Amino acid sequence: MGRLVPAVTRALDILELFLQGDGTLSAPEIVQKTQLPRTTVHELVTTLAARSYLVPVPEQQGRFRLGVRTYQLGSRYAEQLDLAAEGQRVAREVADTCGETVHVAVLEDADVIYIAKVDSTHAVRMVSAAGRRLPAHCTSVGKMLLASLPPDALEEQLGKGELQPMTPNSITDRDKLRAALQDIRETGIAAEHQESNPDVSCVAAPVRDRSGRVVAALSISVPVTRWTEQREEELAELAAKGASDLSGRLGFRGR
Known part of the structure; x- marks a missing residue:
């Protein structure tokens, strides 16, 4: 088995946080839960949002939820x-x-x-x-x-x-x-x-x-x-x- 890529691991750790609670999180909450640097969290959240894995929560400034891409992946998994x-x-x-x-x-x-x-x-x-x-x-x-x-x-x-x-x-x-x-x-x-x-x-x-x-x-x-x-x-x-x-x-x- 090859080496784990730290950046990918951190991004997945962030995505899995959204399986808990009400499914919405802010960047400061992600920092608290992951203990990652704020800059790292900001970059990862920005990247995930740009690829539609996360989306802003309407009328809740600064909060995110899982995006349509995660649904598409889950749907394809279920189909198979x-x-x-x-x-x-x-x-x-x-x-x-x-x-x-x-x-x-x-x-x-x-x-x-x-x-x-x-x-x-x-x-x-x-x-x-x-x-x-x-x-x-x-x-x-x-x-x-x-x-x-x-x-x-x-x-x-x-x-x-x-x-x-x-x-x-x-x-x-x-x-x-x-x-x-x-x-x-x-x-x-x-x-x-x-x-x-x-x-x-x-x-x-x-x-x-x-x-x-x-x-x-x-x-x-x-x-x-x-x-x-x-x-x-x-x-x-x-x-x-x-x-x-x-x-x-x-x-x-x-x-």
Whole structure:
């Protein structure tokens, strides 16, 4: 592998800052977050804006947001990734059946990234977005994906740092997480009860590719006001069917 180019690394660091918060930043905020010199930040932001990777925020002088070029790159990536396209289609079918929010997510290191999402039809619903990143151990999709890792890969992930909580219900003890993952392997369904959001519970099932490898997970998220044991069983069955349908579209022919 060749040498990393510092200027390109810094430009990408700046772009990735816009994935946080409300998606807008000023140059002084970028300086504070990156600890780069003001002149360097000014030059990089000016270059990114000239190439339409950043654009000024209307009526907010001095603030920037991601520009159309980042959208074009993301759209081209999604077009080439069958999992995202097919995941969105299946998520729509599942959401049309149950009326709840449906996600498809993949594992990246110790986090999950949502690559497809369809909103609930209810007035009270989960607020989220495709592209969002969350700690895997706090989500049903994440626990499903962690449970599908080979033992060595799982232990490598668990050894990377503390299990930070998102709510008081989040699992932060490694032994408890291992036990929960073993239960998931036995049942084929993952659940989380207010572990990533104090107002939401979820169920998830594994999505497999042509080779049978688990490459994603499909989840159904429900506000706790509509969550019951019977509803959990119904949605677990629906999530399993949706994940199976998506696996079939990816070429999986097993059970």
